[in-house]
Amino acid sequence: MLRLAGTEVVSLGGRPAEAATALLYACVNRTVNLAAAGYATVEDLDTALRLGCGLKFGPLHLLDLIGLDTVRSALLRLHEQTGSASYVPSPLLDRMVEEGLLGRKVGRGFHRYDHRGEIVPPARTAISGGTPREIRRAGVVGSGTMGRGIAEILIAAGIPTTLIARSTHKADEAADRIHASLTRLVRKGRMSEQDRQDVLARLTVATGYDALADADIVVEAVAEDMRAKRAVLQGIDAALKPGAIIATTTSSLSVTECANATGRPADVIGLHFFNPAPVMRLVEVVRTGHTADDVHATAHALVRWLRKTPVDCGDRVGFIVNHVLFPYLNDAIRMLARTDVTVDEIDTAVVTAYHHPMGPFTLLDTIGLDVSLAILETLSAASPTGEPEPAEELRRLVAAGHLGTKTGSGFRLVDNGR
Structure with a gap:
């Protein structure tokens, strides 16, 4: 190889x-x-x-x-x-x-190559016909890992941000987690103590949507359940001023349906951040048939402001990364049933030969087998062919409570790595 x-x-x-x-x-x-x-x-x-x-x-x-x-x-x-x-x-x-x-x-395939074998960048094209709207204040609704991470990168980028949680306890807990995350950066020498204090001064936590009245953009980061998202989006919509943008972080639901839950579908866009948001550079930008050009331009400008890389994709389940990644992980599980290769052998081969940061089974355990199963079921339900049908071994392990790293047992930790 x-x-x-x-x-x-x-x-x-x-x-x-x-x-x-x-x-x-x-x-x-x-x-x-x-x-x-x-x-x-x-x-x-x-x-x-x-x-x-x-x-x-x-x-x-x-x-x-x-x-x-x-x-x-x-x-x-x-x-x-x-x-x-x-x-x-x-x-x-x-x-x-x-x-x-x-x-x-x-010299030519999916990319063009120069005489040294380096990719020749394509000519730049305009992102859209719109001029980005001004972003002076932001909001985040959701106090989980993703919501906290997005709030952290917003305030670190200099944008005053209000994080909305379901309760005072959740709001205070989110603030404490962000405080701890920034403190770790100080300990590692990546941020000064004065910068940490300045960044934290830009964070406000609250429990009511009325605290979002002055926000120019609000990022919805609640559970992947359309009923829950619809209620949250309607609450955000009612509180926001005209011209404010709503971004949803959904990775498996229709952004168009999210937009239609509001009275401002032209002002709604998908911004799929990856976990952990402060570390991962990619953001999938998902515009719908309703999204205004200047909203699309604003999304790109904001993502770059946050020192992330935006990529455009259409409104479909899985977008780009999950659409390709999870069938690959599912294929790896099925391969165990039809070959005599082991978990360790496949992981080692993928890492060694193809420079992946981790093999498919280490990645499955890291993501969580229950999370992986849920994503595969969503992809399967949205596919006209029903593929990718989740592998039976994945279902078996999840049913048995072997969910990966978070439970101490998964593909890498069960049956001697086989």
Whole structure:
């Protein structure tokens, strides 16, 4: 198996290497299908999956490095061996191979390459026709991990922010958690004590929506339940001044439905932050058919202000990252049932050969098997084919209470790593 820096050969043994390659090629093929559907640009697809999953290369860049013809031939062999639809080469991949667009080795594939083999950036295009609205104050509704993280990055960026919680106890707890997070930064030398005090001075916590009256943008970060979100969004809408923007952090619900719960659908947009929000650089920006151009422009400007990277995607379940990542994780679980490779072997092969920060089973345990199952069920319910149907072993472990790192047992910690 070749290490993707291009020259170093890494010995992994046949079975784990083949398993890792099969997993990654199916993942790449799904990304090609998103590009073919025009769901997002090639650059946004690669950026989203690189930053959202901590990868060295985006899937389409990886495909260019390996060679489109090489990957297509491998997919055909895998489909013949397994019968899985995941390995049916995307029609776009077929067409590009026929046209000789084979990747970096010929100077053009999904990206263009210069004489040194470096990607030639595409010409910049305007984000939208709108001029960003001014953001002087912000609000966050939700005191969980995501809500606290978003509030922290807003105040760290210099934006006075009000965090709304369900109770005084929850509000005070959220403030204490943000205080502790910033204190850790001081201890690590990443922030001065004076800066910490200045940042905390920009945070207000409250329990009523009326505290949002002066906000120019409010980020909704409550549970992934449409009934709960609808009630919260309506409360936010009633409290906000005209022209204020509402952003929802949903990752699995319709942003359009969220927008329609308010009386200002043109002012609603999706901003899917990744956990932990203070650390992860990616934000998926999801505009609906209602979203005004200046709201879209404001979202991009705000994300950049927060020192994050925005990528545009359409309003569909899973957006970019979850749509590609969780079927890949599901494939890894199913692979255990049909091969004799182990959890450790697959994780090691994926990390060693493809520079992933962690293997699929370590990642599943880190995310939480219950969370992973819920996301897969949502993706399956939204798919016309019912795929990806969650693997039975995942269901079994969740039913048995083995939820991953948070319970001390999961794929890496059960049955001796098998």
